[in-house]
Amino acid sequence: MGRRLALWTALVLPALPLTGHADEPLKIGVLVTLSGPPAVLGEHARDGVLLAAKKLGGSIGGRSTEVIVVDDEGKPDIAAQKARELVERQNVDFVIGPIFSNVMNAIAGPVTDGGAILVSPNAGPSNFAGKDCNPNIFVVSYQNDQMPQVLAEYMNRQEVPNAYVMAPNYQAGQDSLNGFKSVYKGDISGELFVPLGQLDFSGELAQIAAMQPAAVYAFMPGGMGVNLVKQWGQAGLSDIPLMSAFTVDETTLPAEQDAAVGMLTGSNWAPDLDTPGNAEFVKSFEETYGHVPSLYAMGGYDSLMLLDSAIRKAGTTDREALREAIRAADFPSLRGEFSFSSNHFPVQDFYLTKAIKAEDGSYRTSVVEKIFTAAADSYVAECPMK
Numbered sequence: 001m002g003r004r005l006a007l008w009t010a011l012v013l014p015a016l017p018l019t020g021h022a023d024e025p026l027k028i029g030v031l032v033t034l035s036g037p038p039a040v041l042g043e044h045a046r047d048g049v050l051l052a053a054k055k056l057g058g059s060i061g062g063r064s065t066e067v068i069v070v071d072d073e074g075k076p077d078i079a080a081q082k083a084r085e086l087v088e089r090q091n092v093d094f095v096i097g098p099i100f101s102n103v104m105n106a107i108a109g110p111v112t113d114g115g116a117i118l119v120s121p122n123a124g125p126s127n128f129a130g131k132d133c134n135p136n137i138f139v140v141s142y143q144n145d146q147m148p149q150v151l152a153e154y155m156n157r158q159e160v161p162n163a164y165v166m167a168p169n170y171q172a173g174q175d176s177l178n179g180f181k182s183v184y185k186g187d188i189s190g191e192l193f194v195p196l197g198q199l200d201f202s203g204e205l206a207q208i209a210a211m212q213p214a215a216v217y218a219f220m221p222g223g224m225g226v227n228l229v230k231q232w233g234q235a236g237l238s239d240i241p242l243m244s245a246f247t248v249d250e251t252t253l254p255a256e257q258d259a260a261v262g263m264l265t266g267s268n269w270a271p272d273l274d275t276p277g278n279a280e281f282v283k284s285f286e287e288t289y290g291h292v293p294s295l296y297a298m299g300g301y302d303s304l305m306l307l308d309s310a311i312r313k314a315g316t317t318d319r320e321a322l323r324e325a326i327r328a329a330d331f332p333s334l335r336g337e338f339s340f341s342s343n344h345f346p347v348q349d350f351y352l353t354k355a356i357k358a359e360d361g362s363y364r365t366s367v368v369e370k371i372f373t374a375a376a377d378s379y380v381a382e383c384p385m386k
Helices: 039-055 078-090 101-115 146-157 171-183 202-211 225-235 253-259 279-289 293-312 319-328
Strands: 008-013 026-032 061-072 092-098 117-119 137-139 161-167 186-195 215-219 241-246 264-266 345-356 361-374
Touching: 026 039, 026 078, 026 293, 039 061, 039 279, 039 293, 061 078, 061 345, 078 092, 078 101, 092 241, 092 293, 101 117, 101 171, 117 293, 117 319, 146 171, 146 215, 146 241, 146 264, 146 345, 146 361, 161 171, 171 186, 186 202, 202 225, 225 241, 225 253, 253 361, 264 361, 279 293, 279 319, 293 319
Parallel strands: 026 061, 026 092, 092 117, 117 137, 161 186, 161 215, 215 241, 241 264
Antiparallel strands: 008 061, 264 345, 345 361
């Protein structure tokens, strides 16, 4: 997808005055990928943030707010530079982002060392859940291992004897396969890492066709997922179940369409999840942006709603009080019950979902069943924060 925003976009939201708050506007940076094949992921996250800001009337925590949207281009070195500029030159109080885990590893230091708080709407690398946990980092989404564990547990319940697993070779891909293998009880018939951004899977699909595994688990975000799903049927593999995380969702389904219908995935959310406010969010997002929201959009929306609740409670002057207010997670998450573990990663429910074609002709995911209830990640014990 082409760029829809310049590298820097500042949006000054109209204030709803609230007495007792500072006069200067709050500054929030949104640092996500908005160019190249994965741009749609960042666009959903950005639009989720902006929809939350609209719902709040432009008053985040009771203060007028300047939202500065930045394209990290999906490149860690550029992302680190943009993060420094946000914190040191733009003087943002918070950064919401990023999409990719390798980018999060690059920006965490520049953001938190510069005095801002980082709120991730998507990326959840294992190191920040464990030994590298940080009092100024909050992950609203999940830990990377957890979505794959939904599929692993489902395969266990279905007594799938063996599975072939594949992912891109970067932090989230490694976490994804590790998470799957930590739960799956069957045999791993093959394991393959591909370069991040690979779009031709003919060689890998030929290998799968030769091995004939009972099922395949894949983590292929964005355009990688689109091509994998399209090539899956073309390679004559429709009889082998392809189960995935971040491969079949509302960012990829518009391109995958019928090729993906019926495919199973793991998620912490779906458009038809029956939780307070979710139906209203989905309707508002569709009316505003013209397409079905994804979990990336939900993550952006929840990130801003979390900050709004914390700032209203604690302000921004007392940093420790602010952190405690964020950690309290006293906001209406679109997922329903939501809290933070001591490592600042979520405790939440996880679901098996399925790609469907809705009555209105749109493609979206739908909840099949709940797999895990109030689940925390497996790295929290490694985090020194208590």
